[in-house]
Amino acid sequence: LYKHPYNGNGNHHKAVKGIVCLAKQKSCRQRWNIRPSEMSINTLNPIRAIVDGMKLTPNPEKPMIALSIGDPTVFGNLPTDDKVLQAMKDAIDSNKYNGYAPSVGYQKSREVVANFYSCTEAPLEAEDVLLTSGCSQAIDLAITVLCNPGDNILVPCPGFSLYKTLAVSLGIQVKLYTLLPEKSWEIDLQHMESLIDDRTTCLIVNNPSNPCGSVYSKEHLQNILSVASKHCVPILADEIYGDMVFPGCTYQSMASLSSDVPILACGGLAKRWLVPGWRLGWILIHDKNQIFGKEIRQGLVKLSQRILGACTIVQGAIESILNDTPQEFYHRTISFLESNSEICFSELSTVPGLTPVMPSGAMYLMVGIEMEHFPEFQNDVQFTERLVTEQSVFCLPATAFEYPNYFRIVVTVPEEMMVEACTRIREFCQRHYRTCSQDSNELDQ
Secondary structure: OOOOOOOOOOHHHHHHHHHHHHHHHHHOOOOOOOOOOHHHHOOOOHHHHHHHOOOOOOOOOOOOEEOOOOOOOOOOOOOOOHHHHHHHHHHHHHOOOOOOOOOOOOHHHHHHHHHHHOEOOEOOOHHHEEEEOHHHHHHHHHHHHHOOOOOEEEEEEOOOOHHHHHHHHOOOEEEEEEEEHHHOOEEOHHHHHHOOOOOEEEEEEEOOOOOOOOOOOHHHHHHHHHHHHHHOOOEEEEOOOOOOEOOOOOOOOOHHHOOOOOEEEEEEOOOOOOOHHHOOEEEEEEOOOOOOHHHHHHHHHHHHOOOOOOOHHHHHHHHHHHHHOOHHHHHHHHHHHHHHHHHHHHHHHOOOOEEEEOOOEOOEEEEEEOHHHOOOOOOHHHHHHHHHHHHOEEOEEHHHHOOOOEEEEEOOOOHHHHHHHHHHHHHHHHHHOOOHHHHHHHHHO
């Protein structure tokens, strides 16, 4: 006779009961309920938030001139050097760099970067270098390894919007310290120091600066380090524009001046070598007194393992890129940026209602708007929006950098385009500028 396996021992009843329970559990998920994560909800790029809300309809009678994009490759007038391109071609042809690399980068490539940036005052070894997917990932890793939710970081104002985007998404508070346009955008050290409390875990210093184009003196950098040392706050040094400084100015890395403050210096190929799309950046760990210790280094390694790091082809080319690029290439790039900056500053300095601040490096120039003389516009966003509508010139309103009543100009456009843009900005301002007496007369009427 066939004997049912569940007969006689009660197992059949238990099995049926188990199926019913499973059915009940499944019924709880019969209705779709997919929600975005808190991190995604809290992630906001201020530039996108401002620009996406603007009504940008260019004048159809004038070709668009975009002075808003911090990408030196857009107009094709600033190509990278042939040596840089050849290094990439050789790396591809070698067939050595088509696979996965360690998350922190190839050992040889880390050695190359360490040797290139090492100096007597701030020596580096391969273990002090992590290669990343662009400087933006380097900044992300540095903030993430130093800060917990509820901590706060000090960020320049005006400053690169990514700092806030990354921090806020991680539940980290951002405290903005003021830069002083009348002092070529030096830090208001007293204000910066006043923001420090027992939850301050990182001070971000961007030198040379985006969006200001400022380059800090040795003395000013030492004063910043003194504040950080006094309050035992580590520094994230965003030095992606390092060495992109005009003649007469001297760039110094923060680490070369620090005796005790531990520094995570972030940089990359994007700007100096004019290849932002190649996505190779780095973190340089400067820790003379072992204040970071093993934990921060291990934390960075673990965080780097969340993705598989920098492009391997570029890692294979990095030795030749850093060591074989001719000095003439750097000089030519800087000479162009300085010339365009001088043209822009000279032209806009004589425009009533505008106050440009001459940069000393990087790729940007900030222009103040005396809003009281432009009563048609409530703020810099409306001003720049109308500038697009009437003149087809797009400058980024500095509200995107949390510094209203200024706008940022990118000086990488061809010279003739820069001259034309300045001419149109002048026409726009002449049309809308009002003196105080004009305002009162119009009110009386």
